[in-house]
Amino acid sequence: MNTNNLKSILMRPEISTFIMFVVIMTGFFIANENFLSARNIRIVMGITPEYIIVAIGIAILMISGEFDLSVGSVFALVPMTMVQLVHQGMPPWVAIALGLSIGIAVGFVNGFITLRFGIPSFIATLGMLYIARSLTTVATGGFPPPFPHELPNELFVFQFEVFRASLFWMLGVAFIAGIMLHRSNLGNWIYSTGGDTAAASSMGIKTNNVKMFCFILCGFLAGFAGMIQTFRIEAPLPSQGYLLELESIAAAVIGGVSLFGGVGTIFGAAIGAILIRFLESGIIMARIDAEWFRAGLGSLIIISVVFNTWVVRRGENMVHKNQAEENENSSQKNNSVTESKDE
Amino acid sequence: MSNENIIECKDLNKYYSGVHALKNLSLKIKKDSVVGLIGDNGAGKSTLIKILSGAHSPDSGHIYFEGNEVKFKSTKEAMNLGIETIYQYSALIPQMSIARNIFIGREQTTFSLGSIGLMKTKSMDKAAMDALNDVELHLRSPDTPVNQLSGGERQGVVIARAMYFKSKVLILDEPTNHLSVKETNKVLRFVEGLKNQGVTSIFITHNLSHVYPIADHLCVMARGEKIADLAKQDTNIDELTDLLVNG
Numbered sequence: 001m002n003t004n005n006l007k008s009i010l011m012r013p014e015i016s017t018f019i020m021f022v023v024i025m026t027g028f029f030i031a032n033e034n035f036l037s038a039r040n041i042r043i044v045m046g047i048t049p050e051y052i053i054v055a056i057g058i059a060i061l062m063i064s065g066e067f068d069l070s071v072g073s074v075f076a077l078v079p080m081t082m083v084q085l086v087h088q089g090m091p092p093w094v095a096i097a098l099g100l101s102i103g104i105a106v107g108f109v110n111g112f113i114t115l116r117f118g119i120p121s122f123i124a125t126l127g128m129l130y131i132a133r134s135l136t137t138v139a140t141g142g143f144p145p146p147f148p149h150e151l152p153n154e155l156f157v158f159q160f161e162v163f164r165a166s167l168f169w170m171l172g173v174a175f176i177a178g179i180m181l182h183r184s185n186l187g188n189w190i191y192s193t194g195g196d197t198a199a200a201s202s203m204g205i206k207t208n209n210v211k212m213f214c215f216i217l218c219g220f221l222a223g224f225a226g227m228i229q230t231f232r233i234e235a236p237l238p239s240q241g242y243l244l245e246l247e248s249i250a251a252a253v254i255g256g257v258s259l260f261g262g263v264g265t266i267f268g269a270a271i272g273a274i275l276i277r278f279l280e281s282g283i284i285m286a287r288i289d290a291e292w293f294r295a296g297l298g299s300l301i302i303i304s305v306v307f308n309t310w311v312v313r314r315g316e317n318m319v320h321k322n323q324a325e326e327n328e329n330s331s332q333k334n335n336s337v338t339e340s341k342d343e
Numbered sequence: 344m345s346n347e348n349i350i351e352c353k354d355l356n357k358y359y360s361g362v363h364a365l366k367n368l369s370l371k372i373k374k375d376s377v378v379g380l381i382g383d384n385g386a387g388k389s390t391l392i393k394i395l396s397g398a399h400s401p402d403s404g405h406i407y408f409e410g411n412e413v414k415f416k417s418t419k420e421a422m423n424l425g426i427e428t429i430y431q432y433s434a435l436i437p438q439m440s441i442a443r444n445i446f447i448g449r450e451q452t453t454f455s456l457g458s459i460g461l462m463k464t465k466s467m468d469k470a471a472m473d474a475l476n477d478v479e480l481h482l483r484s485p486d487t488p489v490n491q492l493s494g495g496e497r498q499g500v501v502i503a504r505a506m507y508f509k510s511k512v513l514i515l516d517e518p519t520n521h522l523s524v525k526e527t528n529k530v531l532r533f534v535e536g537l538k539n540q541g542v543t544s545i546f547i548t549h550n551l552s553h554v555y556p557i558a559d560h561l562c563v564m565a566r567g568e569k570i571a572d573l574a575k576q577d578t579n580i581d582e583l584t585d586l587l588v589n590g
Contacts, residue, residue, distance in 0.1 A: 179461070185450035186459045188439075192447050195436035202398070202434050203527035204448040262438045 013256025013308040014268030020304060021275050028282030035285045042162045044281045046232070049170035049334055050225045052273040054244060055251040057221030059269035062252055063181070064214040065194035065261030066121040068110060071134035071222035071248055075241030078103045078223030080136045086148040095150070106132055107219020113213040118248065121215075129245060136236045145235055153231035166228045178266040190214060194261030220238050228277035250297065251276055254304045275300070348407075349374040349512060349543050350395065350426075355404035357390050364390040365401070366559060366567040372512075372545065372560075375538055379554035380547045381587060382564035388547050390567070392514050396428035397421030409511075421450075425511035429501045429518060435489045442471035442485035445504045474507035475500065478533050495526030502533045506540065513537060513544045519553045531557050555580055560569070563587060 028035045054071050061068050082099035086092055106128060113124040146154075158165040181187040192200040193207045201207045222241075230236050253259065254275060255268030279300060280293050350372040357365040365387050372378050382388050391401040395406070397415030406413050409426055415421045419427070428434075435444045446467050452460030468485040475482055480499040482492070489497060498518050501529040505513050515534065520529040535557045537544050546554045554561070561578065563586045571578075571586050 183461050183464075184459055185452050185462055188443055188447060188450055188462065191439055191443070192436045195438050197434055199430075199434045200447065202418060202428070202430055204417070204422055258438075260437060 012265075013263070013312060014265050014271060016308055016311045017255050017268055017271050017275070017304060020307065021271055022276075024275065024282070028278070028286060031282070031286040035282055038162055040281060040285065044277050045162070045167060046159070046164045046340065047229075048277045049166040050232075050273055051244075051247070051251065051277060052170050052270045053173050053225035053228070054222050054248045055255070055269040055273040056266055057218035057225075058176065059247040059252040059255070059257045059264050059266065060181060060190065061214040062249070062257050062259070063194045063217040063261060063264045064190045065197060066111075066114060066211055066214065067125060067249070068107075068126040068215065068218045068222075069122065069245045070106060070110060070128035070132050071123070071218065072241040072244035072246075073129050074103050074106050074222040075138065075226035075229070075244050076238060077106070077132045077136045077226075079227045079240070080139050080228060080236050080238065082151065082231065083145055083148060083236040084139050086150055087145055092148075092150045092152060092188060096227070096340070099227065100220060103219045103221075103223025103226075104216050105219075106223075107216035108212070110219065111215030113298050114215070115208045115211060133238075140236075140238050143276060144235065147230070147234040147236060151231065153234065156228050157232040164232070174266055174270055175226075183265055186210075186213075191262055194263075196262070216298055247276060247297075248273075249286045250301050252278065256308055272291060272304075347374045347527055348372060349409060351407040352395075353402045353405045353407075355391070355394060355406070357394065357399065357401050357578065364567050365394070368404070368567075368569055370562065370569060370572070372436040372543060373525035374543055375541055376559040377534060377538060377544045377546060377554075377557050379551075379561045380545055380564065381549065381551055381554065381583070383389075383549055383587065385566075386564040387567040388564055389516065391473075391564070392428060392516055392545070392547060395421070395512075396426060396514055398428075422425040422508075422510075425509065426514065427505040427510040427512070428514040428516065429498070429505065432518050434501060435497055437490035438488055439481065440486045441475070441492075441500055442468045444489055444500065445471045445474060445507060449508060470507065471503075477506055478503045480533075492528060494522045498522075498526075498530045499533055502530075502537070506537070506542070506579065510542060513542055514547070515544060516547045517549070518546070519548065519550065523527065528555060549587075551580065551583055555583070 034040060045053050054075065058068060058071060073319065078099045081102050085095035085098055086169050090098070091237045110121065110128055113127075114121040133329045149236060154165070156165055156169060189200070189205050189210045192203070192205055193210045197207050226241055228241060238247070251272035252264065253272070255264070255270070255272030257264030257269060274295060283293050283296055284290055348371045350370070352368060352370045355365055356363070368387070368391060370391075380391070387394060390399070390426055394401050397418045398419050400414065400416070406415075413424065421428075436447070439447075442464075447464075450460075451463040451467050451470075453463055454461050471485040478499055480496065480503060482496065489500065492500065502513070518530050518534070522530065531553065534544050534546060543560045546558065548554050555575075559575055561571070561573050561575060561583060563583065571583075573579070573583075
């Protein structure tokens with residue numbers, strides 16, 4: 001029983017990602033021991049929370065069986081809206097609330113188009129990728145506005161000794177999302193919707209509502225993370241979050257989230273996002289040309305998915321072998337029982 | 344088996360974009376019986392069960408459940424009354440554990456806000472194992488993902504789920520499709536056991552030899568109509584085969 005538990009833990013894709021994470025971290029540490037210095041961890045973990053928050057939103061949406069390619073654009077549009085509203089004279093907190101509701105609105109529109117017209121979310125959100133990016137650029141009115149210091153950015157990005165405040169916001173998001181996905185009945189509905197939509201709806205799950213919730217959550221988290229980045233660099237850039245949609249999907253997939261829905265964890269998505277950021281830093285620290293980062297990321301995506309698939313298959317084979325052995329044992333027992341009866 | 348009718352249908356009609364899929368179908372189903380609903384592909388069996396399970400509504404006609412007329416707007420409404428349907432495709436999520444599958448949409452929760460709350464995992468795990476034992480299905484752990492079970496075991500889990508939620512009527516849509524002989528017998532034993540626990544089953548199949556041994560009543564459909572409705576003692580397998588083949 002215990003070995004079975006151990007095997008079933010090892011079979012979990014996010015655990016193999018974690019093992020890979022440890023291996024890669026060790027490798028870079030050997031290449032340059034400053035890689036794990038407080039200073040480098042401070043730099044990497046200062047920017048990583050933003051990416052983790054986006055990856056969490058994407059992961060939940062992917063588990064429900066849908067995609068969102070517009071997160072990178074929402075990541076720019078939401079903070080740009082906030083900044084411009086403050087420049088219009090709006091109180092900062094009202095601007096923040098309105099900005100975040102833009103993220104919610106984009107998520108709603110993504111969900112509405114996908115579900116109402118029955119088209120792939122890949123297409124609906126690809127359209128939104130361009131629309132939201134275009135709106136962001138239009139909202140700048142030609143050139144990026146200055147950062148209004150009325151905005152309470154210290155609350156979100158204050159630099160402590162090693163970590164930034166954003167790390168704690170991220171932990172809060174991860175905790176709530178984790179409880180929701182892994183412990184609440186809503187999580188059960190999300191997994192079942194992504195695992196087999198027809199079966200879930202035959203059990204009375206309102207699968208469209210579940211998906212809509214995930215679209216909205218994803219849009220909201222992308223906007224929230226974008227806000228944190230703008231608050232950190234204190235400059236609203238219309239190019240912010242460019243290609244982030246692909247990187248977030250990469251983080252989720254590296255962390256064991258399935259492209260086909262129904263499989264994945266918050267922990268996995270977070271590890272995936274952290275791994276990508278440390279890979280970037282490690283390549284620089286190892287004095288490799290930074291242009292190699294994308295090659296490294298590409299290889300990481302492929303290797304991790306191949307590795308995950310291999311681990312899961314191996315685990316399944318073990319289970320089947322165990323079952324076969326058990327059946328054999330029990331049938332032998334039965335045989336011996338009948339034999340003794342015969343005697 | 345009692346003489347009371349648990350379900351009665353009167354003159355049900357259903358059209359799908361011009362096709363008359365169900366023609367004036369009337370049917371009485373006795374409480375605690377096993378009814379075999381047989382017919383070739385396209386006979387209207389699936390249409391009938393979609394209506395009985397609340398997935399579709401009839402274009403005309405009446406349905407009575409325990410004597411009262413019902414009009415289902417969703418499968419959930421039918422399930423709340425105790426009519427549970429096991430579809431041809433398994434109504435289980437392959438990647439999810441047995442316990443989670445048993446409780447999909449009906450999770451036991453605490454700290455609820457509206458309909459959302461934290462799942463009582465331990466109590467659900469225990470209830471899941473008990474429910475499996477009740478249908479004589481002995482599996483090792485409630486955490487096992489369903490995709491590691493055999494086809495017969497999966498049907499067993501679905502039947503255990505229906506039993507646990509105290510279904511009064513269980514509609515089984517081709518439950519023995521794609522199963523080996525051994526697994527088929529397992530499923531037939533599950534269904535036979537339901538009678539003694541006060542559950543009425545409607546067993547849909549195109550394979551007469553599967554349902555004949557366990558059915559109390561057999562209903563043959565062809566081209567959207569009911570062409571025969573016989574108690575088992577009034578018929579035999581040759582007559583039924585003839586009806587099935589020649590309509």
